[in-house]
Amino acid sequence: MTGFREESELDRKTFFALPGADQLAPGDMMPIDLPGGRCIAVYNVEGTLYATDDRCSHGNASLADGDLEGFRIICPFHEGAFDIRDGSPAGYPCTVPVKSYAVVSQDGVTGLFIAEDEHDQD
Structure with missing residues (x-):
């Protein structure tokens, strides 16, 4: 035993609650503002929650104001369009991915983890 533990990837991430996300009905989505100026779009597809940055990488638009078609926003x-599972471009003219996040439940709170070096960026 060395007396210290290795720093894990989760040690360098901050948990952010997503208030109201667990109330989304299948097929619905919503924007959620996080501290530090980042806005996340949360989507419910068949009872599973997904999250991406809310800003389109092609134009200054809120993805939460778009149309959800299966896994495509x-x-x-x-x-x-983008695939909400991984943020990859899924329709022209979008060619640059948007950041996607795994939505988790921690101590009964729905949220996501963002790396410390990313959470103050927009």
Whole structure:
């Protein structure tokens, strides 16, 4: 035993609660503002919650104002699309992915973890 433990990836992440996310009905989505200026879009697909950054990487639009079609969010600005499971572009003109996040439950609170070096960025 060395007297110390290795720092895990979770040690460098901060948990953010997503108030109201667990109340989303299947097919619904909502934006949630986090401390530090980041806005997250949360989606409910068939009872499972997914989250991405809310800002489209192609234009200044809220993805939570778009249309959810299965696992694809259609941006309201130019109708480009992203896969909400991993943030990958799923429709032209979007070519740059948006950040996606795993939604988890911690001590009965729905939320997500964001790396410390990312949570104050927008």
